[in-house]
Amino acid sequence: MSVEKIPVKKARPNDYTSEHHPVWCPGCGHFFILRALTKALAWLNLDKENIGLVSGIGCSSRLPAYLDVYGFHGVHGRALALASGLKLARPDLTVIAAGGDGDGYSIGGNHFIHACRRNMDITYIVMDNEVYGMTKGQPSPTSDPDWHSKLAPKGTGLARFNPMGIALASGASFIARGFSGDPNGLTKILTEAIEHKGFSLVEIKSPCVTFRPEQKDWHHAMRLMNVTLTANPMEAAQAIYGSDGFDTGIFFQADMPVYEAEAANEKPHSDSASMESIEKALLV
Amino acid sequence: MPNHHQQTVPPRLAVSISGSGGTGAVTVGLILLDAVAKAGFYGNMTRAFGPQIRGGESAVMLHFSDQPIETLAEFSQLHLALDWVKFDRFEDEIPLTADSLVIYENSREKPPGLVENSGATLLGVDLQAIVKTIKGSRINMVALGIVAQQIGLARHFIEAALQKTLGRKGSEVVETSMAAVDAGMALLTDTPLSGLANWQPTHQPRWNMSGNEACGLGTLRGGLKFAAAYPITPATDIVEYLARPLVQMGGNLLIAEDELAAMNMVIGASFGGAPSMTATSGPGLSLMIEAMGLAVAAEIPALVITVMRGGPSTGIPTKSEQSDLNQALYALHGDAPHLVIAPLNIQESVNISQWALALSEALQTLVILVTDQHLGQTRMIMDPVDKLPLTLSRLQPKADPTADTAVHYQRYQITDSGISPMSLPGMGSYQYAAEGLTHTESGLPSSRVQDHAQHLHKRSHKILQFDYGELWAQRLPMANAQHTVITWGSSFEAVKEAVKLLNHRGAAISLIGLRLIMPLQAEALAALTQHQKVLVIEQNDSAQLSHYLLAEKAIPLDSEAYAKPGPLLFKPSDLIRPIQTWMEDRT
């Protein structure tokens, strides 16, 4: 960063938090993601009023109320659609979407694919606890096939959904995995993701201490920031498919075409002149 | 604007053309409509297609007049068949009687039984033989010439219209086509339908426009800046029309992956400050319902245009019905007050869609604009429509850089009007989180009894207290009438013509066309109808509007309904008898 670019006012993480205390269970991984996000925003020194943070429904999707930015707590699974509308209408904003694995990969799966494909400049934070937390412990698309629950007493028997693989195949230009228990690594990933121009998937392993208490062991299993960044999709595919899910870091980042607002680029005439020509075209 | 002598029944010329895939019946229709308009007249054109996606049989039905005309004729006066392949599909759309003249290409097939049995005058001509004499020409252009000659349409209007449609294909194409037109014009000598010659042409500017385009134009005038949609018949034309002009006006269009996305995209864009809309039809509207409730609860302005088609389920995609009223009124879960508005004809779709978008902005809520396949896809020659002088806009907090940020901004503040100032991203000190959960005034989720009651009331109060002015209905009161007919949407023009005719014959019937269906102006409607016999006319099987008006106590308990399902639009002639019968029973 050059000298004259140093901002006058340096933001602190707490500047971005609202006065509301999260409803999350004590120890829930989502707390640490909130903290890392505020640190990333402060690091980037973004103006609070120029951030749009939208979410769906779930424990994780409660996030917007806990930041003092423009937020939107929408309906289950549709955060990315909402974010896409917002970003296209307001290209000046930093748009972040957030939610859970159920929200993003199950009910919102179609939007996930198409948001990757459009590669709009949106950061998507998925707080993946491999369970539906808010509805009290049902298997999600990222649950292990043999994970027992009330709804699937013998496990689902289904292979795990591979969100990073899908993102790569669908055209996302930034793909990373973080761990809520690694505040520094996560802050770094989030900072890079927000700065990246294009669609950034940040898949974060975030333990649900209530319905998946065994996830507390993730602390031992995770390999922190061990991944080598590549812009080559073949290499990225190998790293993504080769990973057991415990590697963290940025797997893929590439400069790819971004879907952007068209209007900003081509508006040669005033509204009244444009309207006049639009109406003229209707004449017999 | 031209002053039309509003005759009871406008003079009318009904012409239809049909042909199998590739014969170009629709092209003839489009050129004819444009040429007749250039000659100084009015008209409308509807289309019908066989089930084949592309290249199947098709038919166009045209109605011409010396004044704006939106209704359909009782029968086709002149039908031109480019061939008879699968003509029986159009039996309903193209009624033939003993007063019809049918001109047909006779080198291949004889007319089918239903045509012969109609008693129509049949005239076979060998179009193929004519085409062989003009290199590169097509039989539809010969047909164009025949129709022009029959209705008394001068050659140069055809040429001008052809130039507009085919001009970009080069002058040779236009010349060849005109040679075929000339051959067609020279084929027959008498002009039994020389209607145009008897009418006074206008030299005023007129628009050639479909109802779907009218909705697009109205929303652009209303300041539309964002549209998202997933294609569905018969609504797609709206967004197709908008694609270019919206960008010209500084807006954006997003092709959504499905209707769930489209509706949420609209909400996101509108949250960002862009007046926004989507367009769909019944099946798509079904997918939007959950997010439509979000627009209501989170108080986000959003316009949804639904162009009804035959239902339920996939129904009849290409034909019209007024059977999604209940869906627009009741499909949202919870107590979710919103607006349901419907234009009464094609021409007013321009102003009513502008009004609908403006109301969504002013009231910060969901507005569903309900039209249908007929209103949307019928092409019409109309007088240009002046922009509505509306001053409605979204209430925003006053930007005050010295604002006391310690006093936290209350996005959902309870106010007298129920409308709270809505900040937009970018406005410092006014950050908030929009919320679909029951919330407090600041937007924090809450499940408390008081918050729930307060905000339910706030949201219904804001749309109930609002003064909608005169646009809520179109009234055609009749002095001393004891009978009132109420209708809505695409049924209106046909009902209006039938009522006028009956009034002319000595009956006394008042007519009310409802535009603002929710919130229903029930008191005003009740005051107008309390001592009246009321008949509600609508195009669905279950009398949806009638039941709604009764439930809201907006019409007397002994009111009756004339409800018939689609997919054929009412013709004025269909309604005379039912209205008469009702009046006889109800005197």
Ligand SMILES: Cc1ncc(C[n+]2csc(CCOP(=O)(O)OP(=O)(O)O)c2C)c(N)n1
């Ligand atoms: C349309 C709809 N279907 C179902 C639900 C119920 N529901 C709420 S949250 C949720 C799952 C949340 O799981 P996830 O997205 O993984 O987030 P977490 O709570 O685990 O953070 C479900 C199924 C809903 N709110 N809306």
Ligand code: SF4
């Ligand atoms: S249920 Fe699980 S995901 Fe939800 S707040 Fe509690 S720990 Fe977190």
